[in-house]
Amino acid sequence: MTTLAERWAMLEPSLVVRRPDGPGPFPVVLLFPGCGGIREHLHRYANAAAKAGWMAVTVESFKARGWSEAFVRSLVCTGFLLRGGARAGDVMAAVTHAGSLPDADPTKIAVAGWSHGGWAIMDVMTLPLDEPGGAEAGISDPENTDLSGVKGAFLAYPYIGFITASRHRDWKRRLDGLVVIPTRDHMAGKKQYDQALTHARASGSVLQEWPIDATHAFDEPGLTHPRIHYDPRATVKTIKRFADWLKSL
Template sequence: MTAHMDTLSDRWARLEPFTAVVGPDDDRPRPTALLFHGCGGLRGHLPMYAAAAKAAGWRAVIVDSYAPRGWSRQFAMATVCTGLMLRGHERAGDILATIRGVSARPDVDASKLVLAGWSHGGWGIMEAMSADRSLPSLGVADPGAVSLDGVQATYLAYPYVGVAALNRMRPWKHCPKTLAVISAKDHLTTVRNAERIHAMVRNCGAEVETWVADGTHSFDEPMTALPMRYDPDLTQEAIRRFVALLEDAAVAPPLA
């Protein structure tokens, strides 16, 4: 007996109740950023990016991949952060399902989406961009049942590109404009390894900008769990660059 595999619509039905939509208080179809947390789960920094997107006239959708699965932060730290569960290719199923679900909202311009992922979330986005979606994969039965045409850009914040990311050198099939944030003091990758991977992505025709931030992994997360250390100045610069990427990707309707 094979285990039941979610369709994209099944997966979105599970994720949607735990999804926060932030944006201007109107029902105009606006360009929308989809935000995917790191392996430590939903933390205080994603709402800062969502607020910045809102101020720029965008909507932002913050997706919690753990609550729908009944996982606590402690459980995720012990399993996902250690690579035992929910590898990047499986997380990609959440990303595709979110694109499909959010694209159906009347207050979202589905032709103007940006995917943003932090660490494990960035890994998931990279898997979604590079996978062969003609077969059941990425933890879902129908990964090809959503178009990526509306994805205009990706924001990859210190994405996980270490040894467990087996497909990290697999070329992307969808090649949007990308801003990759590399942490100079990242304990999970060297700058050289990260640069090599982002150069490979550039080969598919994507415009890939890399910014080497002089901080640790998760430098924009307001906590310190050594070797990771919060840097408020770098965080403000990261948010500024995130908003600049949004504004490069699409023009939002003016705020009322």
């Protein structure tokens, strides 16, 4: 168990920050990668956010813990370590303390998650943050989580497998956003997405669904999984959609 401040102190040295041109303060979008960590596609999204006038802060949960790529691939991507409920503590710490970064506007924050990162964001919304404890997220002071500046969520093919909280529990608070749903996602079909998003909408959240003819992780080049295929055209469309979504907040 750690406090939010201690978790932020662990994450801060490995943050990747891109600021827009000109003087701040800037709205902040927090990017939470999938279990592959920060790869080429995340830099493209971050650059698009900066061009849209947002400070892009990529939160690297794995290097912050001293874990190698092979270790993460073997134990995190397979669900043995740092499941979404545990990584939710990283999200809680980041949204609470991102406003302390130079040039950041703490009153306008967005969260964006890809696969495992989307899972972590969604799990935060199922947690009773106004109660002491916080064992699930590993946070000893969850009641100090500050979500007041969060204006929306961008969820790109969030992992919503059977072990995710949103498959079984309603969200406890509202968070509007955009969900990118690949129609050929081998991780989840429409039935599973519908189930998770129904639990999310129980909180009053307005979540726009954007289906795209692609596979899971279609925007990440270099993957060798037989059921994941990089689609450069779909990637360009999605990055533009991400930037346009930020501009609309």
